[in-house]
Amino acid sequence: MAGVHTYLSHRRAIAAVGFQFFINGVVFAAWATNIPHVRRVYGLNSAEIGIVLLIMAAGAVLFMSLTGYLVQVFGSRRISILSALLFPAALGLVFAVPNYLAFLCSIVLFGAANGSMDVSMNHQAAMVEKYVSVPIMSLLHGFFSIGALAGSFLTFGFIGGGLHPVTQAIALLTGILVVAWWLFPHLVVDAAADTSSRHTLAIGALRDGKLFMFGILSFLTMMSDGAIADWSTEYLIHYSKATPQTATLGYAVFSLLMIAGRMSGDRVVRAIGCRALMAISGSLASAGMTIALFTPSFAAQLVGFALVGLGIANMVPIIFSNAARVDSVPPSVGIAFVSVCGYSGFVVGPPVIGGTAHALGLDRALLVIIAIGVIVACASVIFGRRRSRSA
Known part of the structure; x- marks a missing residue:
């Protein structure tokens, strides 16, 4: 019992x-x-x-x-x-x-x-x-x-x-x-608080170049996530002439494919490794955003947003997993550092997209997501080939 x-x-x-x-x-x-x-x-x-x-x-x-x-x-x-x-x-x-x-x-x-x-x-x-x-x-x-x-x-x-x-x-x-x-x-x-990591977070992160890179990638990845969340509906309204109701489907399909990617991500990593999946993920995100921005069909644009969701889905878990294996800091500190970087990208990125959209147009502002996908794919070489059991 x-x-x-x-x-x-x-x-x-x-x-x-x-x-x-x-x-x-x-x-x-x-x-x-x-x-x-x-x-x-x-x-x-x-x-x-x-x-x-x-x-x-x-x-x-x-x-x-x-x-x-x-x-x-x-x-x-x-x-x-x-x-x-x-x-x-x-x-x-x-x-x-x-x-x-x-x-x-x-x-x-x-x-x-x-x-x-x-x-x-x-x-x-x-x-x-x-x-x-x-x-x-x-x-x-x-x-x-x-x-x-x-x-x-x-x-x-x-x-x-x-x-x-x-x-x-x-x-x-x-x-x-x-x-x-x-x-x-x-x-x-809650158990008794552990404050030891608070004092080593910044120093450990700045001393380790690899962890710093993970932080940058976390920022960029979550920036893309936040940009789609806050601007996909606006984009479909103004560039596809969708109604406010149907425009919500852009974020819906993005979220649906992200769920599918996360539910299957562990099995894919076990099969091909972190490095290969990060390269594929960055490529999918970049290709999906290209489709969403450069095709006139509303249905094709939804496919594009779906591919972006599938591409972004496993980026953050892989980044967290590898950050937890950095030797210079404890696993909790590595995860905390990339968490802070990622959240900053998630909340700061959309306003930056908004300012750029006002100056250049929303379609051009969202080109940054294509660039981020390419950066992630190229940076996949810093990731381990095998799945970590931590994080």
Whole structure:
């Protein structure tokens, strides 16, 4: 009976943390696919949308450091629960405020909730992985992709049903509260904090050129992910004349193929190795973005976004795995460094795309994703040939 109880405890803990990743994906997708609504309401151009995204990113990045301290004081269990509920609530506030100044303030809160949730739920994921003694980090991150896909389809249905974004956010928060009431009690209670890695993170990363390269690749990879999340809908509306409803399918197919790639990634790595898969992944991302940007057919553009999702899917897990094997720093420090770099790319990249789009056009701004795919493919030589058991 004790073995059965332990098995159920493990399953429930994994489900609870996985649901947090799912929430993060759903809410982020609901925001990304409703950016055209924000643009219409406030009459924003691409550069101004870029500024909005930069403000959101600033709130996220600034609050990540504070969240690290709060996790040390109060534990990631409490902070992750609070941020998981605040994130969808802040989304509703973003759409409900009466004027532009209030909107910008709500965007800061939305970004802060996102940054706080990112730190605290990943802390929970690391503890659960240690608790169950089985590598599950890729699985948990897969829940984010599933959530992003679900959020895209939910928005598609909500827009088709004529629901205002505020109503959409309320519906999401209600569903989250119901499931959270059942699952969140199974989150892991924090052990004593380990602060030793905090002092060696920057020094170890800067001294090791290979880890620094992994950080750059993590930044670029997540920058591509964030760019597709925030700009794919806008691109399809303005360059394919798609309706706001059908334009959400771009991010949906991107997320769907990313899920497929992550679910099969471990088997592919075992078959061909990290180096070969990174080369293939970069090539797929570059080819997919080329199709999306240079073909006039809406169906072909969806195929292009799908290929980008498949290409990006396994880049971050492979980068994390190899960063954990760098000799000059502990595995936790290597993973932490590429995590910070990747998240910075995810939140900073879209505003940069917005500013470039205002000056040159969104189609030209998104050419950077083609370049990133080529860079990743060329940089694949720094990766190990075999799959690591860590990370």
